[in-house]
Amino acid sequence: MSFKLPTLALVALAATAFALPGHAAECSLTVEANDAMQYNTKSIDVPVSCKNFEITLKHTGKLDAKVMGHNMVITTKADYQAVATAGMGAGADNDYVPVGDARVIAHSEVIGGGESTSFTIPVGKLSADEDYEFFCSFPGHYALMRGSLNLVQ
Ligand code: CO
Numbered sequence: 001m002s003f004k005l006p007t008l009a010l011v012a013l014a015a016t017a018f019a020l021p022g023h024a025a026e027c028s029l030t031v032e033a034n035d036a037m038q039y040n041t042k043s044i045d046v047p048v049s050c051k052n053f054e055i056t057l058k059h060t061g062k063l064d065a066k067v068m069g070h071n072m073v074i075t076t077k078a079d080y081q082a083v084a085t086a087g088m089g090a091g092a093d094n095d096y097v098p099v100g101d102a103r104v105i106a107h108s109e110v111i112g113g114g115e116s117t118s119f120t121i122p123v124g125k126l127s128a129d130e131d132y133e134f135f136c137s138f139p140g141h142y143a144l145m146r147g148s149l150n151l152v153q
Helices: 002-019 021-027 080-090
Strands: 027-033 042-045 052-059 073-076 116-122 131-135 146-152
Touching: 021 052, 042 052, 073 080, 080 131
Parallel strands: 027 052, 042 146
Antiparallel strands: 052 116, 073 131, 131 146
């Protein structure tokens, strides 16, 4: 009789997970960045059912933030190049993000190898009719370190 208990417990756990309202597990994502100036994804889907979407950025490399720093900035696709350029001017003290710039929907701080950081996108700021971009605004990185961010059902 006792050998059946673990199976029953697992079934109960699985049922609980699927029964959770709002599919909480889908409202967060971990993205890795490395010393080769790359994210490990080119596309991020944000479910419209999430109030907030949390992204954890994990730098899996070894290089210092001053040499190979990475962050993540969210803007519309139309704005990302101009914001990346403005970010260079904002400098390291501002995480290479223009201060008080309404084009910036959300952003993380800059991290170096072995570090990680999290930030939150208020999903209500995203429109299904708009195309969004995520990118690293560390000087010289945005051409390689970018991808599309999409609001999905
Ligand atoms: Co970078």
